[in-house]
Amino acid sequence: MAENRAKEQQKSWWKNAVVYQIYPKSFQDSDGDGVGDIRGIIGRLDYLEELGIDAVWISPMYRSPQNDNGYDISDYQDIDPMFGTLADMDELITEARKRGIRIIMDLVLNHTSDEHQWFEEAKKGKDNPYHDYYVWRDGEEGTYPNEMKAVFGGPAWEWVPELKQYYFHQFAPEQPDLNWENPKVRREIYDMILWWMERGVGGFRLDVIDQIAKEPDKGITNNGPRLHEFLRELSKETFQKGNLITVGEAWGATPEIAKKYSNPDGSEFSMVFQFEHILLDQQEGKEKWDLAPLPFVKLKKCLARWQEELFEKGWNSLFWNNHDLPRIVSRWGDDGEYRTESAKMLAAVLHGMQGTPYIYQGEELGMTNVKFADISDYRDVETTNMYYERLEAGYEQEDVMRSLYAKSRDNARTPMQWDAGENAGFTTGTPWIAVNPNYTQINAEAERRNPDSVYQFYRKLIRLRKENPIFVNGKFELLFPEDEELFAYTRTDGETKMLVCANFTGKNVKCPLLGKWKDAEVLIHNYEKEIGEELKPYEAVILVQHQ
């Protein structure tokens, strides 16, 4: 049993890992051009080592015209000069390895940039060998093949007059969708991935991977019929040749589907990012901008369902944040009076569950959303498109700004707050997007100095995971599912039992259960006080006992 576990642990090292996500444009600038870069990341590796993480997922740094901040790739086998060179990338991989950190690349395989050589060729003629790399439909100008809409607004079809054809794009028109039905496309992709694996990359995050097997004539974007067939081929031809961590972004994943993606037989990926818990605070059937009150009980039940369903049948990723999402402390916590307490509470609740935790840059400092006064301060294509579309549709400007303050992707993209100096220590130049003015209070330097900071709390949580196998193996059980204030659950691994108990509100809340646990060992707690039967605002505690 113990031996099996050890073997399993080596193969599935990522089950014990904590991953940190870097949005490279906003992490650290090294050359004063106002944009983060690879040398900036190298300079911060010691910080990441101190935090204790095992791997870093970096959003795309390939050559790109940056219409969607690098999620529009024009050359998969080169680094954008804005970020540095391939030699810098090699150095980053090596320097990270020295500190026990693996580099996870972000693969955007659903679409390329319209400036990718394949697309430039594809546009030249219907008989060009690259034409079939993309998804085309004959037609007439002004009459779209169907009503499908792009994620970033407008129709999902773009007219090319020279060809008298439309091409399909699920995102911006500058992001034409690749045709995965074409085996040549798949082969090109596999060879490119193998090339990165040879450079020493430790894993991959796969952008909108559930959208590759589209069937636009049937209006199918995600979970197309051939999806898992493609993924098994992809995995066999590439990932399975190395001991990698792979995580697919899958907005359309249910627990049933996630069991396929993260099948313990290793036939697809290590795990997926699912978004059910992220989509709860929007009105049903509407867009993310259409805010709904936070449904706390639904949140707990949703997370619990994923814990239960994937137990021994798959593997969860655990995340509150990424580069597309608002800051968690501004969403489910309190970014005012109880910022520190609630940031720690949210961390404890997430890291206490089963799965691989992801920390998005600045989350470990309790960074918050931003409220820029004017739309011209925003940079994100999704945000600015929505702003003008909604104004045109007659929405009040104030309401549009309210949605944007809550949900704009730029909330996550303001520069990393390193210190209280100019531009938060992010750049000596003019940052490409403004720094959140609260950097004078919230920054890494202050957090590192303070023994009670959010940062130190994250460090401790990461350490606890390494020291206590129950974090990885324990079976999850939700307590008081209908309670509207407490998030409480246990994890059980053989004789060991762990309790995670958190107050999700800004007031004192009774939790008599804690009385029964009064002799248990306290693993982590976000208040100085003794643990009683009443929890203070956003108080959270993790206890363990051996029966």
Ligand code: TEU
């Ligand atoms: O995101 C997928 C995606 O669907 C998002 O656009 C999401 O719907 C939106 O952000 C929610 O508001 C991935 C990347 O994470 C994102 O940054 C890219 O823009 C997108 O794919 C296109 O590559």
